[in-house]
Amino acid sequence: MLQGALAGLAAGGLYAVLAVCLTLMSRLVRVVNFAQAATGMVGSYLAVWLVVHTGLPEWAATLGGILLGAGLSAGLGWIVCTWLAETDTGTRSAVTAAVLLLLISLSFILFGNKPQPFRPVLAGPAFQVGGVVVSQVTVATVGLAVLVALACRLLLGRTAVGVRLRALSERPTTAELLGIPAKPLSIAVWAGTGLVATLAISVVAPSQSNDPTSLAMLVVPASAAALLGGFRRLDLAVGGGLVLGVVEGAVAQSDHLSLVRYFLPLLFIVALLLWSQRKEVWDAAR
């Protein structure tokens, strides 16, 4: 059970990183980005393709993939900022659902629908706790999640750019009238989350089921984790991701519960919604 739980921590770290990205997107650019994991998937696939077909060294290919992930995300951000600047979160998010469809289909065309021959970026154990092995991948993803969350917190709380971003997220029109460059900043947020998501997926993809649909659907457990923080709090998003990963890992140990494992993120989401929505909320303030 403990072995399973610790094994789940690697996936949990990935959920946490993606949940941080989703939370940032929701807070700063008012969108639940259903294509968050899909952009990472396409980026990491490009890295594999580069290694296999051009013989580029591993690190350079991975870097290329990460840049593509960031670029894709930025492009999507440009579309949303240009044509959907005034619309509500629902419509903006629906656009990302269409993009999710587009990216999965595109990767079927470009890379096929089978798992990719990933070569692990990191491999092997990092250390042992009471006879249980903790892998390097686990350390890397959990570390990345905490690091990204802390960095974002510092960025938003302590820097001039952070203040501008917060102003944009809370009072977009006022911020724009004050001369804050809304579009470049928003696109930068899209690019940043695309970069981080691709990085995390590149690290974890070699050690888990990595067909296009599985990777793109990582957005489901990630949104479950982000929901724990109400799509606002980064610390709870990280915590939610890690807990979900650990529980999934523990449940995966039992054959009887293997079906339950698939429904865990959904149950997590439903329970959180029931809790957060126990009081009546209206669609408009007045």
Next chain:
Amino acid sequence: MPRVDRRFALPLLLAVLALVLGWGLSVGLSGYFVYLGMSAVVACVAILGLGVVTGSAGMISLCQLTFGAVGAWVVSALNLVDAPGGFLVWLLLGGLAAGVVGLVVGLPALRLRGVNLAVVTLGLAAAADVTLVQIQFPGATEGVAVQRPGPFTSDRAYFLLCVIVLVLCCLAVHLLHRSRWGSAWKSVAFSERATAAAGASVRTSKLTAFAVGAALGGISGGLVTGQVGLAFPASFTTIQSLALYVLAVMSGAHLIDMAVFGAVLWVAVPELLKRWGVPQDWGFVVFGLFGVQALASGTNLGLLLRRRTGNEIAPVAAEVPPAPEPVPIGGPVLTVRGLSVHFGHVTALSDVDLDLPEHGVLGVIGPNGAGKSTLIDVLSGFLPRAEGSVTLDGRSLAGLAPTRRARLSLRRTFQQDRVPPGLTVAAYVRFVARRRLRGEEIAEALAFFGCPPADTPLARVDVGARRLVEVVGHLLARPRVLLLDEPAAGLPHEEHLAFGRRLRQVPARFGVSVLLVEHDLDLVRAVCDTITVLDFGRVLASGPQAQVLADPAVLKAYMGETELA
């Protein structure tokens, strides 16, 4: 009578024509195209369901084919045990089962808006996807094929059966759209607050839409099993659900003809790509691109094809009819005592007392930020945390939600436009009135306020006239009390006094007592017997019109220097 007949005759005629066309295609097409046609018809049932959830009720549902899998599962399981009733009964049960699953899934998410439902449905689709691959459909591993029903065993005959089912589903959806449910779906998509204020439950409205959409998905899935014999998870993947959603959005599937068109695209695009030797995955890339385009531009094919030209219809400046015999003013209907509302450290209302007499018109005036709209929100139940007591006909309203209050005959209108553009004037008025109305009754009330005729789509009515239609709808509900929040705000100023003269007749004509929040003092003077003045959330003065308007404190606080001069 002839009008009623025509309303039902056209859909029935179209249904018969569709059946004849279906029969013609079933005998005329080649075997291959009959099979493709089956796929299109089956997809059309599923898209029709999405049209209800996404198009009419404005929710994002990304798991339509998971509901299809539920239907397919039920049909396969019943086929495996050879349950009594045969395929058609199984199909119906499959649809019902999917509807129930839809209810269960929708329940927790419905309090939240769009995105959360999208997260839940995507989660369900992803979980069902991997689960189905692991457990497979009943009978699939043993190779027990689903038996098509008696006279419909051949491909051509089964295609005709699919068409019959589709036509029945279309008729059902058409009738639902014209029913209270349909109005509630369009209303809730536009404004939850206005839906509740019309006495309809927001949650029930969303749940019915979700359940109907899911049931149609289930029927579609059941039809698939009859089409292919054995159901496989590959027919119900997440990515196909996503594609179906995108297709429903870009075609405007709440319109039945557009759902049919969407289904044709669903089959034609991959087929054409195949013929041109292009990988079929490009089909979904194309759908994705068009979906982004449709969402970004806020239009769809249905809207583009039906775009109407012409100006917005404004209220008609008509003669105010002669006043009927006035009704005597009675005792208090609505009594408010010690009402206070705090938003954090801000006190919006403080210790407000009010009495609205039966058949009276009470004006509530005050400068901006005095708490007038907050007062209406509290009285109609939208701010449950207020202190103090509100009684209607001696009955305390404490703890009652807006929907309950509306059903108890306390109605309100909104300062903002909260009239759903998707309905016609008559459909909206019937929905808001919540009672059986004769056509003449509606026409008479609309004419009295100078509103556009009953069959006008609200999308073509300008904001001022829409707000009059809102008032008419609530008046036709024959409430005890109607709270009006600046009802004349969208009207040209010269119309204000005419509106006031009509409002003056409202107690006698509709038997209702009115609380009027208004900025326009001329209108208030013309209409209100008694006036209450609010200033910074407190009652500054209250009493008969002449006395209150002469009060120096009121003059100073409310009218300012210009009016005094």
